[in-house]
Amino acid sequence: MTEWHARYGGRGVMIYWHVDTNSTCIYSQIRRCSSSEVSAMMKGVLRHCTDMAINQQYVDSHGQSEVAFSFSYILGFDLLPRLKNIARQKLNLRPLQ
Numbered sequence: 001m002t003e004w005h006a007r008y009g010g011r012g013v014m015i016y017w018h019v020d021t022n023s024t025c026i027y028s029q030i031r032r033c034s035s036s037e038v039s040a041m042m043k044g045v046l047r048h049c050t051d052m053a054i055n056q057q058y059v060d061s062h063g064q065s066e067v068a069f070s071f072s073y074i075l076g077f078d079l080l081p082r083l084k085n086i087a088r089q090k091l092n093l094r095p096l097q
Helices: 037-046 066-075
Strands: 003-005 010-012 014-019 025-031 056-059 078-081
Touching: 014 037, 025 037, 037 056, 037 066, 066 078
Parallel strands: 056 078
Antiparallel strands: 003 010, 014 025
């Protein structure tokens, strides 16, 4: 079940945890090291097996993409990525036309 992980330079598995505000795990899944974190995040939001309404989903920089933002908008929750090195990035604000 283990495979080579390019980021960490060794063999292992990836476990994707969905954690509530109070650090309670509401859903977890074993994923391939090379799989998309966006699909894991969406699967956890849709299949968390609780009565909670998901209003916000925090992800790291690998869990965000245009597809993830689109699906989060359609499903009615805010996708809030933690962007790596945001202090060094140049952000531009374009006026809406």
